[in-house]
Amino acid sequence: MDKEREKQQGEYEEKKHSKGDYYYYHAPSSTEDFLEENPEDEKITDSNNRKDGTKQREPSTDNTPKEPRKKIGFFGVLLGAVLGGALVLGSGLYFLPDIIEQAMPETGNGERSIVVDDNDLNIYSAVAEYAMPSVVGITTITLERDVIFGDIRERPGLGTGVIVDERGYILTNSHVIGDGEVTELMVLLHDGQEIPAEVLWNEASLDLAIIKVDEENLPVATLGDSDNLRVGEITIAIGNPMGLDFERTLTQGVVSGLNRTITTTGGSAEGIDNFIQTDASINPGNSGGPLLNTDAEVIGINTAKLRNGEGLGFAIPINTAKPIIEQFVETGEFRPVYLGVQGLNAEVYQRSWGEELAVDHGFYVAEINPGSVAQEYGIEAGDVIVGINGQEVRNRGTLIRELYKLTPGDRATVTIVRGEDEMDIDVVF
Numbered sequence: 001m002d003k004e005r006e007k008q009q010g011e012y013e014e015k016k017h018s019k020g021d022y023y024y025y026h027a028p029s030s031t032e033d034f035l036e037e038n039p040e041d042e043k044i045t046d047s048n049n050r051k052d053g054t055k056q057r058e059p060s061t062d063n064t065p066k067e068p069r070k071k072i073g074f075f076g077v078l079l080g081a082v083l084g085g086a087l088v089l090g091s092g093l094y095f096l097p098d099i100i101e102q103a104m105p106e107t108g109n110g111e112r113s114i115v116v117d118d119n120d121l122n123i124y125s126a127v128a129e130y131a132m133p134s135v136v137g138i139t140t141i142t143l144e145r146d147v148i149f150g151d152i153r154e155r156p157g158l159g160t161g162v163i164v165d166e167r168g169y170i171l172t173n174s175h176v177i178g179d180g181e182v183t184e185l186m187v188l189l190h191d192g193q194e195i196p197a198e199v200l201w202n203e204a205s206l207d208l209a210i211i212k213v214d215e216e217n218l219p220v221a222t223l224g225d226s227d228n229l230r231v232g233e234i235t236i237a238i239g240n241p242m243g244l245d246f247e248r249t250l251t252q253g254v255v256s257g258l259n260r261t262i263t264t265t266g267g268s269a270e271g272i273d274n275f276i277q278t279d280a281s282i283n284p285g286n287s288g289g290p291l292l293n294t295d296a297e298v299i300g301i302n303t304a305k306l307r308n309g310e311g312l313g314f315a316i317p318i319n320t321a322k323p324i325i326e327q328f329v330e331t332g333e334f335r336p337v338y339l340g341v342q343g344l345n346a347e348v349y350q351r352s353w354g355e356e357l358a359v360d361h362g363f364y365v366a367e368i369n370p371g372s373v374a375q376e377y378g379i380e381a382g383d384v385i386v387g388i389n390g391q392e393v394r395n396r397g398t399l400i401r402e403l404y405k406l407t408p409g410d411r412a413t414v415t416i417v418r419g420e421d422e423m424d425i426d427v428v429f
Contacts, residue, residue, distance in 0.1 A: 123234075123294050124236060124250065124252055126296070127236050127250075127292055127294065127296045128236075128238065128250050130296040131221060131236075131238060131290065131292055131296045131298075132190065132238060132248055133190040133219035134162060134163045134190075134218075134219045134220055134221040134290075135160060135161070135162060135163075135190070135221075135238050135239065135248065135289060135290060136160070136161045136162070136163060136170060136187050136188060136189055136190070137158060137159075137160060137161075137187070137188035137240060138158065138159040138160065138161050138170075138172055138176055138177070138185070138186070138187055138188075138197070138211070138288065139156065139157070139158050139184075139185075139186045139187075139188065140156070140157040140158070140159070140176070140177060140178060140182045140184060140185055140186075141154050141155070141156055141157075141182065141183050141184035142154070142155050142157060142178040142181060142182050142183065143155075143181070143183055154183070157176070157178070158240070158285060159172055159173060159176030159177075159285070159287045159288040159289075160172065160176070160238075160239040160240060160285075160286065160287060160288040160289030160302075161176070161187065161211065161288050161289070162221045162288070162289065162290045162298060162301070163218050163219060163220050163221055164210075164220060164221060164223070164325050164328075164329070165218075165220060165325075165328065165329045166216065166217055166218045166219075166220050167212075167215075167216060167218075168212045168213040168214060168215045168216070168218060169200075169210060169211075169212050169325070169328050169329065170187065170197070170210070170211050170212065170213065171208070171209075171210060171288075171301065171321055171325060172208075172209050172210075172211060172287070172288030172301070173207050173208065173209060173287045173288040173301060173303055173316075174202040174203060174204045174206070174207045174208055174209045175204070175207055175287065176209070176287045176288045177199055177202060177209050177211060179202060179204045180199050180202045180209070182199065184196075185197045185198065185199065185211065187211070187213050189213075189215070189218070190219070193215075195213050195214070195215060196213070196214075197211045197212060197213045198211060198212055199211050200212050200328065200333075200334070201324065201328075201334050203400065203404075205272065205396055205397045205400050206272065206316070206320060206397060206400060206401060206404075207272055207303055207316060208301065208316060208320065208321050208324070210324065210325070210328055210334070221290060221298050222295075222296060222297045222298065223297060223298050223318050223322060223325070224292075224293055224295065224297030224298055224299040224318060225297075225299075225318075225319065226276065226299045226300060226317035226318045226319045226320075227317075227319050229255055229258060229276065229299060229317075230255065231254075231255050231256065231257060231258060232254055232255060233254060233255045233293065233294075234252065234253075234254055234293065234294050235252065235253050235254055235255055235276075235278045235280050235291055235292070235293065235299070236250060236251070236252050236280070236291070236292040236293070236294070237250065237251050237252075237253075237278070237280045237281075237282065237286070237289060237290070237291050237292070237302055237313075237315075238250050238289055238290055238292070239285065239286045239288075239289030239290075239302065240285050240286075240289075241281075241282075241283035241284065241285040241286055251280045251281040251282075252280055253278050253279040253280030253281070253311070253313075254278065254279060254280075255276060255277070255278060256277040256278055256279050256311070256312075257276075257277035258276060258277070259273070259274055259275075260273070260274075260275040260276070260277045260314060261273035261274070261275070261394075262275065262304065262314065272316075272397045273394060273395065273397055273398060274316075274317060274320065274398065274401075275303075275304075275314040275315065275316065275317075276291065276299070276300045276314065276315045276316075276317055277312065277313070277314055278291060278300075278313050278314070278315060279311035279312070279313070280311075280313060281311070281313070282302055282304075282305045282313035282314075283305070286302050287302065287303055288301060288302070288303075289301070289302050290302070291315040298318050299315075299317070299318050300315030300316055300317055300318055301315055301316045301318065301321065302314075302315045303315060303316050320401055320404075323404050323405045324404055327407070335407065335408055336403065336404055337373075337403055337406045337407065337408055337410065337429035338372065338373065338403075338429075339372065339373055339374050339379075339399075339403060339414070339427075339429075340368060340369035340371075340372020340373050340374040340375060341363075341365045341367070341368060341369070341372070341374045341379065341385070342365075342366055342367040342368075342369065343363055343364045343365045343366040343367065343396075344363075344364055344366065344396070345361075345362075345363060345364065345395040345396055346359060346360065346361055346362040346363065346364045346384050346395075347360060347361060347395070348364075349364040349366075357384060357417075358384070358417050358419065358420050359384055359386060359417050361386070361392075361394040361395065362384040362385055362386040362393055362394065362395075362417065363384065363385040363386075363393055363395060363396055363399045364382075364383075364384050365379060365380070365381055365382065365383045365384070365385065365416075366381060367381055368380065368381055373427050373428075373429055374427075376427075377414075377425050377426070377427040378425060379414065379416060379425060380418065382418070383416040383417065383418050384416060384417040384418075385399060385414060385415070385416050386415050386416065386417055386422070387413075387414070387415030388402035388403065388412055388413070388414060388415070389402065389405075389412050389413055390413070390415075393415075406429055407429075408429055409428070409429065410428070410429050411426065411427070411428050411429075412426075412427055412428075412429065413425070413426050413427075414426075414427055
């Protein structure tokens with residue numbers, strides 16, 4: 001797709017990066033607009049129809065015409081943002097056939113379960129039926145300043161979210177909700193309800209956010225364990241790429257790689273790492289939606305794709321978000337611990353200041369906040385934090401991620417490099 005065509009589809013702003021071009025992409029308001037502007041693009045249709053039910057049965061000889069399945073209305077607009085040589089998908093999610101009729105198998109205790117019958121359901125259909133009710137659309141209005149004329153204008157956007165508690169707590173990307181700077185935030189539920197939401201927490205350096213709607217007894221996603229993933233495992237993504245026409249799209253692929261890092265030359269998304277790489281299709285509109293395994297467990301939150309490549313999508317591991325989700329579910333709030341340091345990534349410090357450090361990765365401490373934990377336990381400006389509780393700290397993002405695993409009152413061991421020496425400092429938050 002050339003630049004002129006991209007400009008026709010939506011606002012386009014190109015930037016340069018040492019590892020390749022990346023761009024901000026604000027997509028058109030609907031797929032209909034996209035297809036009208038690009039008549040050569042074909043609509044995606046569903047050729048994978050299935051039967052209802054989960055019990056094995058003999059082939060039917062009934063030739064009575066079946067009524068067409070209904071398509072449930074869901075999403076609307078798109079919002080894009082950038083994560084280093086990558087496109088951050090600031091709206092909905094993935095591709096699958098058109099719409100699969102929603103059936104919810106239940107166990108005797110009322111809990112949802114996956115039931116697969118060789119004749120009626122494959123694993124992808126079963127996962128879709130189980131997981132789709134917990135996937136929501138997120139529409140936003142943000143204010144932005146025109147870079148040419150300087151005037152303030154409203155920009156609509158759309159993303160995807162995952163319900164993580166029946167009382168209305170929803171996990172999504174920080175960039176989907178404008179890093180908290182939204183003037184309007186609405187959630188579109190699986191049953192068609194559109195209700196207002198509020199931002200409870202977001203962290204741009206992790207690109208994660210928790211929002212909440214005032215609703216009860218919502219279908220909750222099952223969270224998996226992203227630490228045990230292996231390359232080659234099947235992945236399934238659900239969301240709404242490219243607008244309303246492709247709502248609740250499912251795509252499938254595999255885990256292509258683990259612990260991937262995408263960096264930028266600056267900005268709030270600098271240093272996000274530990275991504276799950278997948279070849280499941282991701283497009284503008286996919287952000288904040290779930291990456292699932294074959295047990296319909298959420299193993300990641302889809303966030304980005306490389307611009308110059310096919311099948312190069314990235315998801316934030318769900319274990320990064322679990323400590324935050326658990327606090328919200330248990331207490332209704334999230335109380336992070338604060339170390340009390342300010343600084344920048346060691347790599348950026350060396351590049352910007354031309355000063356060699358003993359390590360190439362870590363978080364360079366430029367300033368200590370007065371009265372902080374860092375000051376109390378002797379961390380100094382010029383130190384490079386390289387670990388928390390034995391877990392490597394490569395940059396600001398991993399430092400924050402490790403701190404978010406802790407709660408006030410916890411003890412932790414902070415590993416620093418001071419000059420040429422590495423040392424451990426035990427602290428209490």
